[in-house]
Amino acid sequence: MKPPPFDYVRAGSVEEAIVLLAERGDEAKIIAGGQSLMPMLAFRMAAPKLLVDIGPIATLRRISVDDRGVTLGALVRWCDIERHAELSHAHPLLVEAIKHVAHYQIRNRGTVGGSLAHADPAAEFPGIAVACEAEIEIAGSNGPRTIMANEFFLDSLTTALAPDELIVSVRLPPWKLGRRWAFVEFARRRGDFALAGVALFYDLDQGRAVEPHIAAIAVGATPVRLALVEQTLAGKAVDLTTIREAVAAATASIDPPGDIHAPGDYRRALLGVLLERALAQAAGLKLAESA
Amino acid sequence: MATRTTRFTVNGKQVQVDVEPRTSLADALRRNLKLTGTHIGCEHGACGTCTIIVDGAAIRSCLMLAAQADGTQITTVEGLPRGRGEALGPLAASFRKHHALQCGFCTAGILTTAHALLSEEPDADADRIREVLSGNLCRCTGYVSIIDAVLDARPAYQTQKAAE
Numbered sequence: 467m468k469p470p471p472f473d474y475v476r477a478g479s480v481e482e483a484i485v486l487l488a489e490r491g492d493e494a495k496i497i498a499g500g501q502s503l504m505p506m507l508a509f510r511m512a513a514p515k516l517l518v519d520i521g522p523i524a525t526l527r528r529i530s531v532d533d534r535g536v537t538l539g540a541l542v543r544w545c546d547i548e549r550h551a552e553l554s555h556a557h558p559l560l561v562e563a564i565k566h567v568a569h570y571q572i573r574n575r576g577t578v579g580g581s582l583a584h585a586d587p588a589a590e591f592p593g594i595a596v597a598c599e600a601e602i603e604i605a606g607s608n609g610p611r612t613i614m615a616n617e618f619f620l621d622s623l624t625t626a627l628a629p630d631e632l633i634v635s636v637r638l639p640p641w642k643l644g645r646r647w648a649f650v651e652f653a654r655r656r657g658d659f660a661l662a663g664v665a666l667f668y669d670l671d672q673g674r675a676v677e678p679h680i681a682a683i684a685v686g687a688t689p690v691r692l693a694l695v696e697q698t699l700a701g702k703a704v705d706l707t708t709i710r711e712a713v714a715a716a717t718a719s720i721d722p723p724g725d726i727h728a729p730g731d732y733r734r735a736l737l738g739v740l741l742e743r744a745l746a747q748a749a750g751l752k753l754a755e756s757a
Numbered sequence: 758m759a760t761r762t763t764r765f766t767v768n769g770k771q772v773q774v775d776v777e778p779r780t781s782l783a784d785a786l787r788r789n790l791k792l793t794g795t796h797i798g799c800e801h802g803a804c805g806t807c808t809i810i811v812d813g814a815a816i817r818s819c820l821m822l823a824a825q826a827d828g829t830q831i832t833t834v835e836g837l838p839r840g841r842g843e844a845l846g847p848l849a850a851s852f853r854k855h856h857a858l859q860c861g862f863c864t865a866g867i868l869t870t871a872h873a874l875l876s877e878e879p880d881a882d883a884d885r886i887r888e889v890l891s892g893n894l895c896r897c898t899g900y901v902s903i904i905d906a907v908l909d910a911r912p913a914y915q916t917q918k919a920a921e
Contacts, residue, residue: 474822517778545814569891569892572820
C-alpha cells in the first residue's frame, strides 16, 4: 500500500500548473485534496512521475452565488459547501447530495474539482453536475474552455480533460424558487459509494411537472440523465400513477453492469425503488408501506 | 527519488521531516517523528484509524502526503488535552469509564475524530456522533460504548467553548 515514487511540485498559480502539465504530458497528475488520487496511488492504479499540488492556489477556493447560479472553485471542499450560509437556499439539491459524500475526515479534504476529474460513476457530485447541466470551466495550454457536464464524463474514471488541462470551477445554473427536488441513494454503509442513486428536480406549472431533470449514479460508466423518465413526467401531475410509469421507464432504459458489490439486475431494481422514493419525496406524497 | 524537506507544527512543536515525496503524512509521523500513537490500518482511506487533526480539521493521514502538510498545525493523539498531573483528558477518561475500547487499535483515530468534532460541535447529539464515527471502523465494540463515551465527554468541551 505504498505509492510508486514520484516528484512533487506545489503550483502557486493556475498558469504555473498548466506549464508543468504541458512539460510533462501524461506523466504528470494534479493533486488537490488527494482523497481519490491517494487511494489510486496506494493501489498503484495510477503511477504518475510528477504530482502538481494545486492546494496553494487560493483563487480556486471561492464559492459564489449570484444571478448566474452557484459557482464552485475547483478547490472547494465538501465541508465548505456544508458550512456555507447561502447554499442551502441557493441550491438545496446540491447541499442534500453532498451530505452523502464519503465520511467526516474525507469531507474535510475532498474537493469538487477532484471529484469531477476522478469521475467515479458512483460519486454524488458528478451526478449533480449532470442533473443540473453544470458548466465546467477548464484552463489549459490552449487557453480556457467551458464544457457541459454531460460531455465531460466519457467513461468510468475517464473525462474530456486533456493532459495539459485542469478544472478551474464548475457552475450550476440558478435554482428556481418553488422547485421540487430530491436526492436519494443507497449505500451499504453510510458514506460508502452508492449502489445506485437518483438526483432529480422539476418546476411546477399549474400542478404539472415542467422541465424535469432526472439523473442516476452508479448504474453505468458515467452519471446519466434518464431521458425516457423525463419524457414520462413532462407535463403531468406527479401522482402515484405517474410515479409508477416513471419507474417502469427507468428500469427499462438502464442496463447497469454487475460487479462485486451488486449484480446488474439488483442495481436496476434498486434504481426503480430509489426513483419511486425520490419522486414521492419531491411531490410530498406518501408511498404504501410495501413499496 | 530525492527527499524533500517539509516543516510543520505537531502538538505545539515545530518539526522538520526529510522524506520522499511519496511518503504519506501517517508514515512521516510514525517513522520520522516516532509519533506511533497514530495507527495505520488500511492505507487507502477506508478505516479511519490514522485520523489526525490538521489546521483544526480531522483528516486521514494516509490520504495526505507529508509534503502537503508544509506550514500546517497538526494535532495527533499524543497531543490531545490531558488532565492535571497523571489524570486523563476528558475523552480518554470517558473512554475508560465506558469501556469504549477492546483491542484499542482503532482508538487513536476515534479519539482524534471525536476531539475534532466536540471542539467544533460540543453539543453534538448521538445521531451526529454516530454519523461522524461512521468513518472509523471498530471491529470489537459494536460502537455502543464508544457513542456513550463521546456523549459523556461533552460537558468538558461545552465548558471550554463557553469560555472562548
